[in-house]
Amino acid sequence: MLKKAIGFLDSLNSRLDWKTVFFVLFLVALFIRFPFFFRDYVDRDESTFIIMAQSWVDGHLPYTQLWDLKPPVTFLFFAGIIAVFGKSFIAIRLFGTLLVALTALFTYGMATRITSKKVGFWCAIFTVFFLSLFGSLQGVMSEHICTLFFVIALYLQLSKRGLWWSLVVGVLLGISVMSKLNMAYPMLTLGIYLLWAALKAQNFWKDLQHLIWMGIGFILLVTLTAVPYYFQGELATWWSSIFEAPLAYSQSKFHSIGKALPVVLSTLLLLGLGIGKKLIDRKSKEIQVLLLVILGVFVSFMQTGKVNGHYLIQLYPFLLILVAIAVSKLPPLKKNLKIVAGVLLVLTPMEAYLEYVNVINNKMEKGSFFNGEGIDVPNYIIENKLETQNIFFTEYHIGYWVLGETPPTKAATHPSNITRDKLFPFMDNPRTTGMEELRYIMEEIKPKTLVTRKRETIFDKKLLEFNAYIDAYLAQHYELVKTIDRGLVYQRLK
Known part of the structure; x- marks a missing residue:
């Protein structure tokens, strides 16, 4: 066939x-x-x-x-x-x-x-x-x-x-x-x-x-x-x-x-x-x-x-x-090799087959075809009426779009740009280094809600200074209020 x-x-x-x-x-x-x-x-x-x-x-x-x-x-x-x-x-x-x-x-x-x-x-x-x-x-x-x-x-x-x-x-x-x-x-x-x-x-x-x-x-x-x-x-x-x-x-x-x-x-x-x-x-x-x-x-x-x-x-x-x-x-x-080649051709879109299963499972479990932390986390924030005006996504930043918000600063549009010091001279940004930008976001803007991902480090593991700073700051000023799959939702302590 x-x-x-x-x-x-x-x-x-x-x-x-x-x-x-x-x-x-x-x-x-x-x-x-x-x-x-x-x-x-x-x-x-x-x-x-x-x-x-x-x-x-x-x-x-x-x-x-x-x-x-x-x-x-x-x-x-x-x-x-x-x-x-x-x-x-x-x-x-x-x-x-x-x-x-x-x-x-x-x-x-x-x-x-x-x-x-x-x-x-x-x-x-x-x-x-x-x-x-x-x-x-x-x-x-x-x-x-x-x-x-x-x-x-x-x-x-x-x-x-x-x-x-x-x-x-x-x-x-x-x-x-x-x-x-x-x-x-x-x-x-x-x-x-x-x-x-x-x-x-x-x-x-x-x-x-x-x-x-x-x-x-x-x-x-x-x-x-x-x-x-x-x-x-x-x-x-x-x-x-x-x-x-x-x-x-x-x-x-x-x-x-x-x-x-x-x-x-x-x-x-x-x-x-x-x-x-x-x-x-x-x-x-x-x-x-x-x-x-x-x-x-x-x-x-x-x-x-x-x-x-x-x-x-x-x-x-x-x-x-x-x-x-x-x-x-x-x-x-x-003839036999043609059959093998045909089978391989059918199996090539395996990622698509698996995603069809994922979409159906998500519909059955959560009532929606749309899936992923970038959608589920914003939905949780909306349902629980969490503060979004100064929200900061270090991951799943599509959440800004879902929530109708913008990143806290120009440099934070793509989360990784914060750590790229060489790009700051071209951003027309008041701050000139990544650490200065991160400190400004956390200590001046003071986002009420922060979203990150469950993994070993928030930023690239090579960025020791960035990770040490944000880990210490979160431990002192934030509490984890919800874990949604790999998404972590933090609220600033009063």
């Missing part, structure tokens, strides 16, 4: 148009991601994007009332959803599903320029898998946003001609970079390749014009993000928050090139074997472009000095095309 199902998909693919391919991809993405529509958060960054977006919807440009280390297009994506649909986890996650399906669709488009529709279709299916599973990818991450626009730009660059299309490609690349700044690296390697190709071409001036129009489109988009800051006299805030702060963060002592090397070297080794075995045609223009984009992404990983699971979203569409092409040139699987 499994073999027939896979065969049906293969035969169906030969007759699919783009609309039908997208419909299939969206259904697969929706099935995998749907149970996570009801989770409070999957990654803390997503919670921060939502809080920043809500501040924008309330009339405050990013980095002015609240602050985080991402370019503004990421916040704009979330702000647009909140402005139209209000405070809706479902709407945000549904648009995240749309991002994944569209990325897979344009990955399919690029793949079919190099290989068959059948291979391209399965490449797109696995793009949905890899952009939705294995870690914190079920949430809506900045990598989902930037990768979609980069994939569309690359597809248009490979398939369309004309100066106006080059302008559109430049704008799309600008949107990608202004969603996640490190996409400037693959954009740069792509630009170097196109310039090199133009120098070799007979119509050098014509090809150079395309590059110029791409540059114009990119600069236009970046400039547009600065316009609202210019009119509010906050241009310096725009520059320091978007460009200077990420550079300082990438040089943080917590990160080193060695942490990125295993992923980079192992992938490059596999690609080298594929090229050496002639499974990947390095003479193909499209494959050359994909290889250089992958190289650019790797350079960004090395510069950042770490590779979180969600960083790999930026790599998957381009790498999966090459893997799919290589696998398609291998000898066909024997």
Whole structure:
């Protein structure tokens, strides 16, 4: 039966148009991601994007009332959803599903320029898998946003001609970079390749014009993000928050090139074997472009000095095309191995299956599909009428959004930002160090309610001074009033 199902998909693919391919991809993405529509958060960054977006919807440009280390297009994506649909986890996650399906669709488009529709279709299916599973990818991450626009730009660059299309490609690349700044690296390697190709071409001036129009489109988009800051006299805030702060963060002592090397070297080794075995045609223009984009992404990983699971979203569409092409040139699987492969395919979305069970259990036990401490803790606070005006979340900070509150200070928007001294010069914050900020929150603002998580230390265990201070302060001035799963709710002593 499994073999027939896979065969049906293969035969169906030969007759699919783009609309039908997208419909299939969206259904697969929706099935995998749907149970996570009801989770409070999957990654803390997503919670921060939502809080920043809500501040924008309330009339405050990013980095002015609240602050985080991402370019503004990421916040704009979330702000647009909140402005139209209000405070809706479902709407945000549904648009995240749309991002994944569209990325897979344009990955399919690029793949079919190099290989068959059948291979391209399965490449797109696995793009949905890899952009939705294995870690914190079920949430809506900045990598989902930037990768979609980069994939569309690359597809248009490979398939369309004309100066106006080059302008559109430049704008799309600008949107990608202004969603996640490190996409400037693959954009740069792509630009170097196109310039090199133009120098070799007979119509050098014509090809150079395309590059110029791409540059114009990119600069236009970046400039547009600065316009609202210019009119509010906050241009310096725009520059320091978007460009200077990420550079300082990438040089943080917590990160080193060695942490990125295993992923980079192992992938490059596999690609080298594929090229050496002639499974990947390095003479193909499209494959050359994909290889250089992958190289650019790797350079960004090395510069950042770490590779979180969600960083790999930026790599998957381009790498999966090459893997799919290589696998398609291998000898066909024997019958028994096909059955094993089919079983593995069905088991791949195991995280989704488990989350379906979790959602149903939560509905039966607590009467709600929505689950997680970021929802249960705020519900407890509301039901027991605890003070929320100066509430402080060191964890589950999506609770600010659920409660309709804002973080106590700009630096506390993302809880970990408090501990990053190198970022304080770019926040336009009265305090200049993390310890100074934490003391100000605890001793001057004096939050009546504090929420943290049950674990060994409140902050990263390497931050001895932070943990020693807040542990002693909580012991002296707060009492634990409720434990909700791993969430701890403290009330300030009178």
